[in-house]
Amino acid sequence: MISALPYLAFSMGLMSSFHCVGMCGPIALALPIQKGNKFVQFAGLLTYNLGRSFTYALLGLLLGSVGSSLVWIGYLRYLSIFSGVLMLAYVFWPAHLDRYFHTPPFWQKFIRQLKTGMAGLLQKKTFLSWFSLGILNGLLPCGLVYLALISSVATGGPLPGSLFMLMFGAGTIPAMMAVGFFKQWFTVSLRTKMRKLMPVMLALAGIMLVARGLLIQYPDNAQTNSKIITICHGK
Numbered sequence: 408m409i410s411a412l413p414y415l416a417f418s419m420g421l422m423s424s425f426h427c428v429g430m431c432g433p434i435a436l437a438l439p440i441q442k443g444n445k446f447v448q449f450a451g452l453l454t455y456n457l458g459r460s461f462t463y464a465l466l467g468l469l470l471g472s473v474g475s476s477l478v479w480i481g482y483l484r485y486l487s488i489f490s491g492v493l494m495l496a497y498v499f500w501p502a503h504l505d506r507y508f509h510t511p512p513f514w515q516k517f518i519r520q521l522k523t524g525m526a527g528l529l530q531k532k533t534f535l536s537w538f539s540l541g542i543l544n545g546l547l548p549c550g551l552v553y554l555a556l557i558s559s560v561a562t563g564g565p566l567p568g569s570l571f572m573l574m575f576g577a578g579t580i581p582a583m584m585a586v587g588f589f590k591q592w593f594t595v596s597l598r599t600k601m602r603k604l605m606p607v608m609l610a611l612a613g614i615m616l617v618a619r620g621l622l623i624q625y626p627d628n629a630q631t632n633s634k635i636i637t638i639c640h641g642k
Contacts, residue, residue: 471568
């Protein structure tokens, strides 16, 4: 079950990417690379998207560390189930979640400062500025990213959590790269059709996390303590 999580994360990112096109696509189109040659456009878009994936991987590393401590105290099972249930709730009752979960004021202020920094980076034409823009973009609020982060906690460790979010970010890259080169293909009709598949993938991810939580087994202390202890008698 655990080995399937990176593939699940990539699939989640792939399906979520069409939501990303609508939300973050304008930023990719605003990059000052459109007048360059094809290589510069490709390298610039890739650098920007690698910055996003770097942020996701770093966040997964931090939250995966929380999951690592939960393994030792035996709560990973419940966290995995909770993550799956939350994903299913996002699919079937999104309006209820939006009603009860609001962005706190301090985070709204941070987002405004973040957008100001991103606006400044859009004026620059260096790979470092494009990478930095991607890093900041990865911090923008997004419900799908939050769901992926909750799932990364349930992986049970910093490295698995980082890998989970890295694969999620990688799944969003193909569509985000394509929108920079073939923006005329991404019609409203196509995006609408692809968004219809996203709830199916999220529901599958939620079911998988719930099943993983139910199947987690911890060592049986009774069996451990019942092992025969060999005693060496001296002469």
